[in-house]
Amino acid sequence: MTHSIDRRKFLQLAGLGGGATFVSGLGFNVFAANGFSVGLPVEDFYFVQLSDTHWGFKGADKNPDAAGTLQKAVAAVNALDKQPDFIVFTGDLTHTTDDAQERKRRMSEFKDIVGELKVKHVRFIPGEHDASLDKGEAYQAFFGDLHYSFNHKGIHFIALDNVSDPAAQLGPTQLAWLQADLQPLPANAPIVVFTHRPLFDLYAKWDWMTRDGQQAIDLLMRFQNAVVFYGHIHQEHHHFTGHIPHHAAKSLIFPLPAPGSVPKRAPIPWNPAKPYNDLGFRNIEAYPWKNYRIEEKTLT
């Protein structure tokens, strides 16, 4: 499937910037033909990132529509004019529970709801609420591998798991896998990484970090065109480690305050005057070996 994204329009948007639209401005160089790209279709496309849906959460003061927000997001994605190539959920699909049966019930319900998405190419990664209490056992039964990679239209996508270890570590086994996965790629290969928690130390006082995340960043540093999309912090956030951008997505259950802006890391209460405020998802347009454009979507 070829999408007819208008590059001139993108350039206009890039020039405008600001507002609800974040333009990454990564300035990717044109990717030189080599073994990595031979035989792979090169097309502009876009995908959608949803994050932190916390299915099963209850707390009327934080989200009185907790049992309906995920369906609302699914409907909003289905209503997009052009459907994305694929959709990725970057963790905390379900809200945690000590009850293993309840955990499975929530995962089953989540899967049924997102099964209503028109796009059937859907990728998942775990959040600590899904996978930390049973080391990802139930998650794997419902959603598959905890970490993996795939190629799509010339971009190498990598899904990392920094949550099934309750200490929030990737661990040496996964880091060795990542090193092996990256090893054959040339330095100018476009790479997109999905994680739940930030790989970098965003705000250690709130535990917004991955204990061994720097080791993954070090492995990515030799790639000119690597970018990370993550969740966990329930807000849009953009940060660079060296030349690598890290983009956090909004939640679909409740927003959290900006890192360090308040003494306690507590959910921002629901505002009846602005329902679904700061809840949403994002479209990510990929212009392989050129650039990305991120468009934030807010639920209404």
Place this chain on the structure above:
Amino acid sequence: MNQYWKKCLLYLLLLPPLAATANPEPPVIVIKASKFLFQPAKIELKKGQTVILEFTSSDRMHGFSLPDFAVRADIEPGKPMRVSFTPDKAGSFVFRCDIFCGDGHEEMAGEIIVQDEG
């Protein structure tokens, strides 16, 4: 009193106070971790005073993270963990559990208040 006992008494008087010569163990502060709180959750210390933080867990694995001083520990049930800690700056510092332990994990935190000496 014979000469022997007089000498003994003299030596005892000449000895420096015991407290100044012995190397007393720093005070131990026991911190109990359980879902989803630390007890005590508020600890007051003096800058420069070394203490032993002793962590215990009554239910499951927890973590103790005090990033302002780069102090952290795993807290396993049945295995008290001791960490020597000498605060070198005054202020109020948050510590929290950094091992995901369930629904209240995000709220499992406490505060160390370090006061200037004197």
